[in-house]
Amino acid sequence: MKIWLDGALQDAESARVSVFDHGLTVGDGVFETIKADHGRPFALTRHLERLGTSARGLGLPEPDLDEVRRGCAAVLDAHPMALGRLRITYTGGVSPLGSDRGEAGPTLVVALSATERRPDTTAAVTVPWTRNERGALAGLKTTSYGENVVALARAREHGASEALFANTVGALCEGTGSNVFVVLDGELHTPPLHSGCLAGITRALTVSWAGAKETDLPLDALERAEEIFLTSTLRDVQAVTQIDGRQLADGPGPVTAEAMRIFDEQSAADFDPR
Numbered sequence: 660m661k662i663w664l665d666g667a668l669q670d671a672e673s674a675r676v677s678v679f680d681h682g683l684t685v686g687d688g689v690f691e692t693i694k695a696d697h698g699r700p701f702a703l704t705r706h707l708e709r710l711g712t713s714a715r716g717l718g719l720p721e722p723d724l725d726e727v728r729r730g731c732a733a734v735l736d737a738h739p740m741a742l743g744r745l746r747i748t749y750t751g752g753v754s755p756l757g758s759d760r761g762e763a764g765p766t767l768v769v770a771l772s773a774t775e776r777r778p779d780t781t782a783a784v785t786v787p788w789t790r791n792e793r794g795a796l797a798g799l800k801t802t803s804y805g806e807n808v809v810a811l812a813r814a815r816e817h818g819a820s821e822a823l824f825a826n827t828v829g830a831l832c833e834g835t836g837s838n839v840f841v842v843l844d845g846e847l848h849t850p851p852l853h854s855g856c857l858a859g860i861t862r863a864l865t866v867s868w869a870g871a872k873e874t875d876l877p878l879d880a881l882e883r884a885e886e887i888f889l890t891s892t893l894r895d896v897q898a899v900t901q902i903d904g905r906q907l908a909d910g911p912g913p914v915t916a917e918a919m920r921i922f923d924e925q926s927a928a929d930f931d932p933r
């Protein structure tokens with residue numbers, strides 16, 4: 660397997676990042692996950708823009724997006740596969756223990772792995788922890804994902820694939836790696852960005868294509884919801900048919916099924932040509 664590191668393709672087994680990389684020692688890094696269909700990345704420009712936004716939010720040097728594009732193209736060309744997941748990691752770089760981010764310059768890694776189309780339905784749980792919508796990292800896609808790792812482990816203990824957070828004022832926010840949509844009285848809603856959720860790319864496309872309203876919702880809207888679905892790069896639009904053990908339906912409800920159909924149809928145009 661080849662990855663992109665230090666401006667070139669390298670063997671993944673022998674490629675080395677320093678144990679003193681600030682991304683490793685203090686989580687000083689940002690990332691993107693991008694799906695690729697037969698080597699064609701999905702919404703690459705949007706992902707690169709968000710990488711820049713996250714990097715600026717963390718005070719990292721501006722990423723060289725031309726190099727990131729070169730890295731993505733190189734690893735995709737090196738590994739023909741039907742459905743792939745590109746992972747871009749960009750960190751503060753090497754810095755001696757106990758010191759601030761170093762002078763050595765940032766670290767950029769681009770890696771690719773095979774993935775599969777997600778199932779149409781899943782189960783989710785709510786968790787007792789909160790997203791801090793006023794925190795310095797709110798809305799940034801940083802490598803400080805410890806909170807998500809813990810919450811996802813809780814979900815798995817309950818046979819679910821996603822855990823949903825409220826924010827500090829008890830409003831519905833997002834999942835560990837997805838945005839959430841709910842149908843209430845037949846209308847489609849999703850939490851606004853000021854809830855502290857990530858500006859998901861799948862979320863933005865779904866809002867505009869399926870016409871969802873951005874609405875402040877209490878967490879217990881999930882108890883009243885007629886339908887719930889998740890959006891993310893790897894899930895696309897995925898129906899939640901069980902929430903906190905409550906069976907909502909056996910399959911995607913009518914609004915979810917329509918959102919799935921529209922997303923599949925419209926998103927075909929957003930794969931970059933290769």
Ligand code: PLP
Nearest residue numbers: 836837838857859860861891892
């Ligand atoms: N929220 C979080 C915390 C995420 O990590 C992700 C996944 O990247 C999303 C939402 C969904 O974003 P996107 O649709 O851009 O994959």
